[in-house]
Amino acid sequence: MMQMALVTFVWLAVLVCVAGCAWRAWRYASAPVHLRWDLYPVAHETAKRRAYVGGHYEEREWWTRPRVTSLTGEAIAMLEEILVLRGVWLNNRRVFWGSLPFHWGLYLLLAATAGIAAGAFGFRAPWFATLLGVVAVLGGTLLLIGSGVLLRLRARDRGLRRYTTRLDRLNLAVFAVLGALSAAVAAGPGGIESVWRAVARLAVWQAPEAGALLSAQMVLASAVLVYLPFTRMVHFFAKYFLYHDVRWDDRPLEAGSSMERRVQAALNFGVGWSADHIETGRTWAEVATSEPPVPGKRP
Numbered sequence: 001m002m003q004m005a006l007v008t009f010v011w012l013a014v015l016v017c018v019a020g021c022a023w024r025a026w027r028y029a030s031a032p033v034h035l036r037w038d039l040y041p042v043a044h045e046t047a048k049r050r051a052y053v054g055g056h057y058e059e060r061e062w063w064t065r066p067r068v069t070s071l072t073g074e075a076i077a078m079l080e081e082i083l084v085l086r087g088v089w090l091n092n093r094r095v096f097w098g099s100l101p102f103h104w105g106l107y108l109l110l111a112a113t114a115g116i117a118a119g120a121f122g123f124r125a126p127w128f129a130t131l132l133g134v135v136a137v138l139g140g141t142l143l144l145i146g147s148g149v150l151l152r153l154r155a156r157d158r159g160l161r162r163y164t165t166r167l168d169r170l171n172l173a174v175f176a177v178l179g180a181l182s183a184a185v186a187a188g189p190g191g192i193e194s195v196w197r198a199v200a201r202l203a204v205w206q207a208p209e210a211g212a213l214l215s216a217q218m219v220l221a222s223a224v225l226v227y228l229p230f231t232r233m234v235h236f237f238a239k240y241f242l243y244h245d246v247r248w249d250d251r252p253l254e255a256g257s258s259m260e261r262r263v264q265a266a267l268n269f270g271v272g273w274s275a276d277h278i279e280t281g282r283t284w285a286e287v288a289t290s291e292p293p294v295p296g297k298r299p
Helices: 002-029 047-051 071-084 086-091 093-120 126-156 166-187 191-203 212-230 232-247 258-267 284-288
Strands: none
Touching: 002 191, 002 212, 002 232, 047 071, 071 086, 071 232, 086 093, 093 126, 093 166, 093 191, 126 166, 126 191, 166 191, 166 212, 191 212, 212 232, 258 284
C-alpha cells in the first residue's frame, strides 16, 4: 500500500511541476511590455561592438542598413551565467562561494537523473552505473555544501538577514537534506542499480519496492517538484524572459508592429500611484504627453 502511494505521489509531483512551470512561463510570455531601457552591453551585438560596449543605434542612419546580430554572443553570455554564475561573481562575491556549489550540485543531480531514466529503459552498462554513482555522490555532496554555506551566510550576514525569510531558510534546508539523501542512496547498498530497478517499475505504475533511504529521497524530491513552480526558484527558466525580453530587447519600434501595439496598450494603463510629478487617476499616455504639475499645487 505504501509503495503504491509512493508511485502516485511521484507521478502527481511530476505532473504538477510540468503544469506549474508551463503556467508560469505563459504568464511571463504574455505579460505587458516592459519598460524599454537601453541596457548595454547587449549580448546579441557583434563581437566588435561588445568589446567596447557599443550598440547598433550608435551608427549614423542605422535604419538604412540591415541589422547584424550574433547568436554566438547570446550563447556565450547565457553559458557564463549558467555554468560559472558570472553575474553573482561580479555583483555579490560573498554569495558566490555558496551559490556555485549549490547550482553545480543541482546540475549534476539532474544529469544523474537523466542517466537513471536512460538506465530504467534499458541502458544499464556497468561502467555507466559507476559513472552515475560518482556523479550523484558528487552532486549530492556539492548541494549539501552549497546549501550549508548559504544557510550560514544568511544567518550571519547582517545585510542578507534583512531579506531572508523563513521560506528561504526552509528551501535551503530541504535542499541540504535532499543532497545528503541523494549522495547516500548512490553510495549505499545497491547503488544506482537499485535506483534503476525502482524507477523502471515507477514508470509503468508498479510498486518500486524501494528501501527506506530511497523512498525518503523520492518523497523529498517529489515534494520539491510540487512546490518548485510556485516559488522564486523558477528563475531557472524565468531568466530567459529577463534577458531576452528585458535586458537584450532593443528592437526598434516600427509602425504597425506587434511591439507598437503592445506599447500602445501599456500606455493606456491607469496610473495607480502619485508623486509630485505624476498624478493618479490618469493614463500613462496622458502623463507622458502633458507637463508635470507644479509641486504642491493642484491643477
